[in-house]
Amino acid sequence: MKSNKIKKILGIIFLKYLLGILMNDKNRKLEKDISILVDFTNLYCSSVHKKNEKEVVWFNGTLGNYLNKYGLLLCRDCKNTLAHGVAKRILCPYSPKPACKRCPTNCYRSSYREKMKEIMKFSGLLLIKKGRLNYIFKYFF
Numbered sequence: 306m307k308s309n310k311i312k313k314i315l316g317i318i319f320l321k322y323l324l325g326i327l328m329n330d331k332n333r334k335l336e337k338d339i340s341i342l343v344d345f346t347n348l349y350c351s352s353v354h355k356k357n358e359k360e361v362v363w364f365n366g367t368l369g370n371y372l373n374k375y376g377l378l379l380c381r382d383c384k385n386t387l388a389h390g391v392a393k394r395i396l397c398p399y400s401p402k403p404a405c406k407r408c409p410t411n412c413y414r415s416s417y418r419e420k421m422k423e424i425m426k427f428s429g430l431l432l433i434k435k436g437r438l439n440y441i442f443k444y445f446f
Contacts, residue, residue, distance in 0.1 A: 339394060347377055362378070389414070390421055405421075
């Protein structure tokens with residue numbers, strides 16, 4: 306009788322341990338994806354919108370938990386685009402998350418989708434032109 310209870314308790318502990326490992330992997334992937342969005346948006350904004358008025362990126366709630374730690378200064382347009390992209394990434398129902406261009410669900414609004422394509426293309430090419438292939442490798446592998 307006691308051995309069955311012990312086995313049951315050990316089984317529950319083991320399942321919680323496995324679930325914790327899976328959740329940590331999922332959170333790491335989410336953090337990495339958000340880090341890429343932040344870095345690419347920051348690079349784009351500082352290069353293309355040099356003359357635009359910048360404001361501190363500060364959010365409340367879940368977005369704040371992910372973005373406030375970066376201490377970003379972005380123009381209003383880039384700030385809104387980044388917030389939209391991070392919110393959509395947090396709410397993505399797919400696991401593993403497919404690339405947005407291959408995703409069966411278009412969750413981005415069309416204006417944000419075009420802006421994010423422009424940001425990713427510009428920043429990726431800029432990093433390659435500057436010879437920063439280690440950054441590209443870091444982001445995608």
